[in-house]
Amino acid sequence: MQKLTVPALRARKGQGPKLAMLTAYDATMARLLDEGGADILLVGDSLGMVVQGLPTTLPVTVEEICYHGRAVARGARRAHLVGDMPFMSFQLSSEAALASAGKMMKEGSFEAVKLEGGVAVAEHIARIVAAGIPVMGHVGLTPQSVHAMGGFRVQGKTDDAASRVMMDAKAVAEAGAYAVVLEGLPATLAQRITDSVDIPTIGIGAGPGCDGQVLVCYDFLGMFRELAPKFVKRYAELGDAVVAATQRYVEEVRTGAFPAPEHCFTSARSKAEAASAAPAGASSGGYGPTEDG
Numbered sequence: 001m002q003k004l005t006v007p008a009l010r011a012r013k014g015q016g017p018k019l020a021m022l023t024a025y026d027a028t029m030a031r032l033l034d035e036g037g038a039d040i041l042l043v044g045d046s047l048g049m050v051v052q053g054l055p056t057t058l059p060v061t062v063e064e065i066c067y068h069g070r071a072v073a074r075g076a077r078r079a080h081l082v083g084d085m086p087f088m089s090f091q092l093s094s095e096a097a098l099a100s101a102g103k104m105m106k107e108g109s110f111e112a113v114k115l116e117g118g119v120a121v122a123e124h125i126a127r128i129v130a131a132g133i134p135v136m137g138h139v140g141l142t143p144q145s146v147h148a149m150g151g152f153r154v155q156g157k158t159d160d161a162a163s164r165v166m167m168d169a170k171a172v173a174e175a176g177a178y179a180v181v182l183e184g185l186p187a188t189l190a191q192r193i194t195d196s197v198d199i200p201t202i203g204i205g206a207g208p209g210c211d212g213q214v215l216v217c218y219d220f221l222g223m224f225r226e227l228a229p230k231f232v233k234r235y236a237e238l239g240d241a242v243v244a245a246t247q248r249y250v251e252e253v254r255t256g257a258f259p260a261p262e263h264c265f266t267s268a269r270s271k272a273e274a275a276s277a278a279p280a281g282a283s284s285g286g287y288g289p290t291e292d293g
Contacts, residue, residue: 001077001078002078003077003078003080004039004040004078004079004080005080005111006080006111006112006134006178009039009040009080009178009179009200010178010179010199010200012200012211012212013198013199013200013211014211018210018211018212018213019039019040019179019200019202019211019212019213020037020038020039020040020212020213021038021039021040021041021042021202021212021213021214021215022038022040022041022042022214022215022216022217022220023041023042023043023044023046023047023214023215023216023217023218024041024042024043024072024075024076024217025043025047025050025051025068025071025072025217026068026071026072026075027071027072027074027075028075029072029075029217030071030072030073030074030075030076030079031075031076031077032075033079033217034075034076034077034078034079038079039079039080039212040079040080040081040082040202040212040214041072041076041079041080041081041082042082042083042084042114042214043065043068043069043072043081043082043083043084043108043110044057044084044216045057045060045065045084045086045087045143045144046084046143046216047060047064047065047068048060049224050216050218050219050223050224051068056143056146057086057087057143057144057146058087058144058146059087060084060086060087061086061089062085062086062089062100062103062104064086065083065084065085065086065104065108066083066103066104066107066108067108068108069081069083069104069107069108069109069110070107070108070109072109073108073109073110080111080112081109081110081111081112082110082111082112082113082114082136083104083108083110083112083113083114084113084114084115085097085100085101085104085113085114085115085116086144087144090115090121090124091117091121093124094123094124094126094127095127097115097121097124097127097128098124098127098128098131098133101113101128101131101133101135102131102133105133111134112133112134112135112136112178113128113133113134113135113136114135114136114137114138114181115135115136115137115138116138116139116142116143116144116145117137117138117139117142117168118137118139118164118165118167118168118169118171118172119167119168119171122171122172122174122175123175125137125172125175125176125177126175126176129175129176129177130176134178135175135176135177135178136177136178136179136180136181136202137169137172137173137175137177137179137180137181138180138181138183139165139168139169139172139180139181139182139183140155140156140165140168140181140182140183140184140185140190140206141153141154141155141183141184141185141205142183143183152184153184154184154185154186154205155183155184155185156185156186156189157186162186162189165185165189165193166189166192166193166196169182169193169196169197169201170196170197172197173197173198173199177199178199178200179199179200179201179202179211179212180197180199180200180201180202181201181202181203181204181214182194182201182202182203182204182206182210183203183204183205183206184204184205184206184231185203185205185206185207186207187206187207187208187209188207189206190203190206190207190209190210191207191209191210194209194210194211200212202214204231205229205230205231206231215232215233216232219232219234220232220233220234220235220236221234221235221236221238221239222234222235222236222237222238222239222240223238223239223242224239225239
């Protein structure tokens, strides 16, 4: 199984197949998504909302991203691994951005970093790329700017706003990013951006014209039921399945149906007693793994 690299991903710009990107936060989920064929796994600062239960992504730290990155790296074999640069880990200066990116590569087992913003962070992107660290950009609806935007709102709906997003995407590409996420944009604008930059665009709520798509794993599996964004397609309803399975477990524990004999271990003594009490020729086999000695 060949590991996907930055050059291999860039080569799919306009050539296909389109890039399939998903978030992951632990080794088990990473292993399953990797086996399912995901091209890119993102340890997103979305973990603040879907894992930690926070109202925004803002409190997430570099250390937390690195912790989850190490876990995801243990489960991913083929997929390319990207880590989100959290709020205020790169905004202060290019030097701060480089230090944070370096820490994430060294301590988070990442193969690239992602940061939000366009023209305002182009210098930071260029500095990180110059140090040999691949960067994925992110323009349009940038969740770290949720308060400035007045909430999680679609961006680029007016001509002026669309021009600003286009400038941001071009600035990211010119600064050396190898791909850019387009979030919360009209599909026509995302298509124009995709046609205007020479790096892959990865859409989330940006229509089908991008070079790839990304979804939060808990969203597409139906596990994060608090929100239901229009752009999310649920490919399973695992949240309902988990609740139903838990209800069955609770009921069987309370009634004594679980654990049943097939879930119990036996000792050598109990086996001997069962054998002596059994009719001649009867089997004295036990349950579970052989653990007696």
